[in-house]
Amino acid sequence: xxxxxxxxxxxxxxxxxxxxxxxxxxxxxxxxxxxxxxxxxxxxxxxxxxxxxxxxxxxxxxxxxxxxxxxxxxxxxxxxxxxxxxxxxxxxxxxxxxxxxxxxxxxxxxxxxxxxxxxxxxxxxxxxxxxxxxxxxxxxxxxxxxxxxxxxxxxxxxxxxxxxxxxxxxxxxxxxxxxxxxxxxxxxxxxxxxxxxxxxxxxxxxxxxxxxxxxxxxxxxxxxxxxxxxxxxxxxxxxxxxxxxxxxxxxxxxxxxxxxxxxxxxxxxxxxxxxxxxxxxxxxxxxxxxxxxxxxxxxxxxxxxxxxxxxxxxxxxxxx
Numbered sequence: 001x002x003x004x005x006x007x008x009x010x011x012x013x014x015x016x017x018x019x020x021x022x023x024x025x026x027x028x029x030x031x032x033x034x035x036x037x038x039x040x041x042x043x044x045x046x047x048x049x050x051x052x053x054x055x056x057x058x059x060x061x062x063x064x065x066x067x068x069x070x071x072x073x074x075x076x077x078x079x080x081x082x083x084x085x086x087x088x089x090x091x092x093x094x095x096x097x098x099x100x101x102x103x104x105x106x107x108x109x110x111x112x113x114x115x116x117x118x119x120x121x122x123x124x125x126x127x128x129x130x131x132x133x134x135x136x137x138x139x140x141x142x143x144x145x146x147x148x149x150x151x152x153x154x155x156x157x158x159x160x161x162x163x164x165x166x167x168x169x170x171x172x173x174x175x176x177x178x179x180x181x182x183x184x185x186x187x188x189x190x191x192x193x194x195x196x197x198x199x200x201x202x203x204x205x206x207x208x209x210x211x212x213x214x215x216x217x218x219x220x221x222x223x224x225x226x227x228x229x230x231x232x233x234x235x236x237x238x239x240x241x242x243x244x245x246x247x248x249x250x251x252x253x254x255x256x257x258x259x260x261x262x263x264x265x266x267x268x269x270x271x272x273x274x275x276x277x278x279x280x281x282x283x284x285x286x287x288x289x290x291x292x293x294x295x296x297x298x299x300x301x302x303x304x305x306x307x308x309x310x311x312x313x314x315x316x317x318x319x320x
Contacts, residue, residue, distance in 0.1 A: 019220060019221065019224060020224060020228070022221065022224075023221060023224035023225045023227070023228050024228050024232075026221070026225045026228075026229075027224075027225045027226075027228040027229035027232060028228075028232060029060055029061055029062065030060075030145075030207075030210075030225065030229060031142060031143055031144060031145070031229055031232070031233050032134075032141050032142055032143070033062050033063060033064035033065070033134055033135070033141045033142075033143065034061050034062060034063050034064065034141070035064060035141060036061075036063065037063065062107060064134065064135065064141055065107055065108055065109040065112075065135045065136060066109065066136060066137075067109050067110060067111040067131070067136045067137060068111060069111045069114065070089075070111070071089060071091055071114060071117070073091050073121065074091070074092075075089045075090060075091045076089070076090045076091075077089060077090075077137075078090055078159075079137075080155050080156065080159055081155070082133065082151050082152045082154075082155035083133060083148055083151045083152070084133040084134070084138060084139040084140045084142075084152075085138060085139040086130060086131055086132065086133060086138040086139070086152050086155065086156070087110075087130075087131045087136060087137030087138050088110070088128055088129060088130045088131065088156060088159075089110055089127075089128070089129040090126070090127075090128050090129075091117065091121060091126065091127045091128075091129075092126050093121055093124060093125055093126050093127075095124070096124060096125055096126045097123070097124045097125055097167065097309070097313060098125055098126070098165065098166075098167030098168065098169060098192065098309075098313070099125060099126040099127070099128055099160050099165045099167065099168055099169070100117075100120045100125045100126070100127050100128070100169045100170075100171055101127075101128045101129075101130065101153075101156050101157065101160060101168065101169070101170050101171065102116065102117055102120075102127060102128070102129045102130065102171045102172070102176075103130055103132065103149075103152075103153060103156075103170070103171065103172040103173070103175075103176030103177075103179055103180060104130075104131075104132065104135070104172075104173065104175075104176050105172075105173045105174030105175045105176050106143065106145060106174060106175040108135065108173075108174075108175075108176075109131055109135050109136035110129040110130060110131045110136055111129075111136070113129055113173075114129075115292070115294050116171070116173075116292075116294065117129055119294075119298075119301075119302050119305060120171075120305070123302075123305070123306055123309060125169070125309070126165075128156060128159075128160055130152060130153075130156050132149045132152050132175075132176075132179070133148065133149060133152055138152075142233065143175075144233050144235070145175055145178065145203065145206065145229075145240070146175045146176075146178030146179040146181075146182055146240070146242075147179075147182060147233075147235055147237070147240050148233070148235070149175065149176075149178075149179035149182075150179050150180075150182035150183040150185075150186055150187070151183075152179065153170065153172075153179050153180055153182075153183035153189075154183050154186075154187045154189060157170070157183070157189050157191065167192050167313070168191045168192060169191055169192055169193050169194065169195065169309065169312075170191045170193075170194045170195070171194070171195040171197075172194075172195075172196060172197065172199075173197040173198065173292075174197060174198050174199065174200075174263075174264075174290065176197075177196035177197055177198065177199035177242075178199045178200065178242050180194055180196065181196065181199060181242045181245040181246060181249065182240070182242070182245055184245065184248060184249050184251075185244075185245035185248045185249075190251065191251050192251065192252070192312055192313075193251055193252040193253065193254070193308065193309070193312040194249070194251055194252075194253050194254070195253075195254045195256065195305065195308065196253065196254070196255050196256065197256045197257075197293070198256065198257055198258065198261055198263070198264045198269070198290060199242045199264070199272060200242060200263070200264050200268060201241065201242060201243040201264075201267075201268035201269075201271050201272055202240070202241040202242070202243060202268075203226055203229075203230075203237045203238065203240040203241065204222060204223065204226050204238065205264075205265070205268060206263070206264075207222045207225050207226050207229075208222040209262070209263045209264070209265075210263075211225075212262075213262065213263070226238055242272060243268070243271045243272050243275055244275070246272045246273075246275035246276045246277075247275045247276075247277055248277075249276055249277065249278055250277065250278050251278060252278060252279045252280070252308075252311075252312045253276055253278055253279070253280045253281070254280075254281050254283065254304065254305070254308040255269065255272065255273055255276070255280065255281070255282045255283070256282075256283050256284075256285075256293065256301075256304070257269045257282070257283075257284045257285070258284070258285050258287075258288030258289050258290065258291065258293060259284050259285065259286045259287070259288065260286075260287060260288060260289040261288070261289050261290045262289060262290060263289075263290040264290060269282070281308065283300075283304045285297045285300065285301070
């Protein structure tokens, strides 16, 4: 009996050490880009069984996202001091209706938002495009999936406000949407409106979705990765929950979602929408996943954005 108990204890200790070892690898690679020039990682559904097994154990090494293109329009590069130095592009519009500040998703960079920025420009707005800390032309290699990026949102917002702009709108996709929500929860920002694309509800659910995508066991790995990811980046990641941040958002909000999204569930979106304590609207795109909605729904997306901006401006200036 004692021998069996000893074997079980040793097995448990080995399993505990191994799973934590794997979780530390995952959490570090999930939150730190590589400075090496690497091929862009494959989508989970394109991986072979051997590749999935390797990822399950060692995680994915992600190259730092770099801007490979620049705007066709006349633009100004601006570097702001936030928690890290962040690089931004400013594009002015004659007789603008306001300024839209754009924030990219995880593994993205400001140049990946250029097609959406052009829609805002065509609608008559200035755009201010931001590279989050660790991405594009910004300093560092670290990403915290929207937590510390919230300070980048505040820095960009403060810069535009100090320039005299009164009509500031915030746009974010995925992690960018999460960073906006965190910023509005933490800081006294007062944008005229925000546009959020597919934010996750909790850090745990976002991590679980990554493991499901490669067929890896969610338990206990997702919880361990959230724990170690927060610990190695200096915050308690189990409290990084946009579904809770939503409760403190007071400005007009447009929430956008692709019904085929395998990273963020409809239940998460509904929970966030329910918690928004403001004038709000939810628009969904039936055949879109966790991708750029302009690929299949440019007309519908542009219409939804335009209507939201027009209605928000009319509520601000009812005589216009």
